[in-house]
Amino acid sequence: MPLYNIYHPVGAYTSSERAAFAKAIVDTYGTVIPRFYVGVLFHEIPKDDFYMGAVAKENFVRIRADHFARHQVGDNKDSGFGADQWMEKIEKAIAPFIRDRGFDWELHYGQTPRELWRVQGLKPPKANSEAERVWVKENRATPFED
């Protein structure tokens, strides 16, 4: 569903902390979507490449993500969970890696069209379909009957 780009200060996280951070994000989706849908990319940004309000930052974590397996806002809302609920859940999940370490942070999501998304060349199964439940269970993209 989602792709996260996490822009963070140089040396902010060790390798195992990044793995734990990614896991905390994935876990927040529970079993609603396959775990392998959730991508998390970390990008180390030096202080003088990282500006918030035109101030160079070395203690800021800026997260930009896309949602496409489920939408939470607008006409094609099919999430089963509202925007506010989701934002509360994800903020709770990431707090140990950001707020609790004294970083400042900001997070926003884009919503992109499900129709323009492919996994291993396959058009992913419809939300809440039997085929999607199989993908959740097997945690990989396998061919299916539509």
Add this chain to the structure above:
Amino acid sequence: MPLYNIYHPVGAYTSSERAAFAKAIVDTYGTVIPRFYVGVLFHEIPKDDFYMGAVAKENFVRIRADHFARHQVGDNKDSGFGADQWMEKIEKAIAPFIRDRGFDWELHYGQTPRELWRVQGLKPPKANSEAERVWVKENRATPFED
């Protein structure tokens, strides 16, 4: 509001030029939104990672930004300033860092849902609300009554 990702050639800008570039972008928003809403990330892209029209580029600045504190296009337009007006203003602001230095360039914005955006874990105040004016004035995210 916005998050800017600026992809530029290796060595295109000194550290202080990047700071000035970020400031020029932030200044363009005036006092409509809090200054700290405006994020600018610089990414140095080597020539052979940077293709426009399948041609490797070492003189191109490619900007991709998101708007979410205000929308300028579509149903949820609440900007108070039109798309054309904005694009003219921002082009003027960035010209000294791009056009006037002989770089080629391209710029586009996405619009992402305000509902899927948090700053320091807070749901930002509504556009043009009293609470938003306080954030503009104090230039930081503080708890507020809805």
Add this chain to the structure above:
Amino acid sequence: MPLYNIYHPVGAYTSSERAAFAKAIVDTYGTVIPRFYVGVLFHEIPKDDFYMGAVAKENFVRIRADHFARHQVGDNKDSGFGADQWMEKIEKAIAPFIRDRGFDWELHYGQTPRELWRVQGLKPPKANSEAERVWVKENRATPFED
């Protein structure tokens, strides 16, 4: 039209392979849009910055692109080619660089407003206009009568 960000493993592609990959993407658009509209940026992501389903990956190619010169989904659809058709074409084009080399992969597009897009400071000509055909032919942004 599009901007592609390709996140790939360290050393996945040589410089000339990246050039060929970019060309395969551009060629897929044919002569519908100017070739110079198509941007492709490659980003090498080390294994422990690259998580899919919370698993660190060194054999995964994750592509995130935006479409804005043409839309394929929703109200402002003006593509002349459907989402499914497009996804099939682009998957075919990128397969030699991903699937056929044994990489896993995922691809999604955002759609961003045409109104918030400028090339060399110019508002690009309307889809399928005479001026756009001139840009296709000359393969560069030149001033035009609206």
